Amino acid sequence: MIVGSGILGIIFSLNRDVVNFVVNPNITEHIPIGYRQFSDTEIKMMYEMFAAVTLCANLIFALSPSREVTSCIEGKYNKMRKTFKLELDQVLLTFMDKRMITLTPLFFHNGFYTIFWVCVYPTTLVFSKSLSNQIYLPAIYSFTVGAGEITMGVIISLMSKRIKNFGLKPTMYCALILTTTLIVVLVASVPAWATVGYTDAPAWLMESNMPLMIFIAFLIGLGDSCVNNVRNVICALAIPDQRAQAYAISKFYQAFAGAILMFTSPYLSIYHYGALLFCSLLTATVCFIYSADQTKAMEKEHHKKELVFEKISSIEC
Structure with a gap:
């Protein structure tokens, strides 16, 4: 959450000049004046940044070493390997x-x-x-x-x-x-x-x-x-x-x-x-x-x- 907040803060700072407070003339999609609207640029940047962070997180998780922790409620050793059907x-x-x-x-x-x-x-x-x-x-x-x-x-x-x-x-x-x-x-x-x-x-x-x-x-x-x-x-x-x-x-x-x-x-x-x-x-x-x-x-x-x-x-x- 904290990393995400930093990403959002950077994106909003870069797009500060294009923040939309608009009124759509279409009655069925009326947006009152003064309400925060996210620009297409902001939305694209958010998806791109969070996709990159997710990829990095998965790589870190996959490459992280594992070790047994003393008195851990979830031990790793002495476990039988099971087939997919048995699982x-x-x-x-x-x-x-x-x-x-x-x-x-x-x-x-x-x-x-x-x-x-x-x-x-x-x-x-x-x-x-x-x-x-x-x-x-x-x-x-x-x-x-x-x-x-x-x-x-x-x-x-x-x-x-x-x-x-x-x-x-x-x-x-x-x-x-x-x-x-x-x-x-x-x-x-x-x-x-x-x-x-x-x-x-x-x-x-x-x-x-x-x-x-x-x-x-x-x-x-x-x-x-x-x-x-x-x-x-x-x-x-x-x-x-x-x-x-x-x-x-x-x-x-x-x-x-x-x-x-x-x-x-x-x-x-x-x-x-x-x-x-x-x-x-x-x-x-x-x-x-x-x-x-x-x-x-x-x-x-x-x-x-x-x-x-x-x-x-x-x-x-």
């Missing part, structure tokens, strides 16, 4: 695993939330009259979300060293509080139908402005980091024998939820999004807590069996 069979079995079914609401919420902050909320920034004249708004938004992601990642990393299993329920509670706060602020400050078109209608309680947008973007980054962290951890712990399959399925559900939201987006106001995100968040939290408790009980049972096995081995020796 596919395991994916299908994992789909029907009750532990994976229990976690499905979390994956759906992740999909709804991701599409909202990537597509929906940035759209409201352009469509809201009070913010539409801010040329660098997309770059500032991207940078602030990235800063929120990094900040929460550092917090989780530090707290995990001091509090056992902080990456599970405590982080989920953080996501619940942060996302609920975010939803309240969004509903209060975003015009109802700024999600689908240009509007100069007032928001419910307060008018959107730059400081408020920065606060919202930072909350988005914090909440997204929490949700992604608990998703990664629970996929590794809840189904330890099919970790890779569990993570792949979580991404499938995330993409599926995002597709549903995109198809229904023309009919949804900010109030609909707020209700959807809050309901999915509550359901995801309840299901995640249940799954985390089940995982903890499973780990305790496994630990007891190991102790019994060690005692038997010592007696035999």
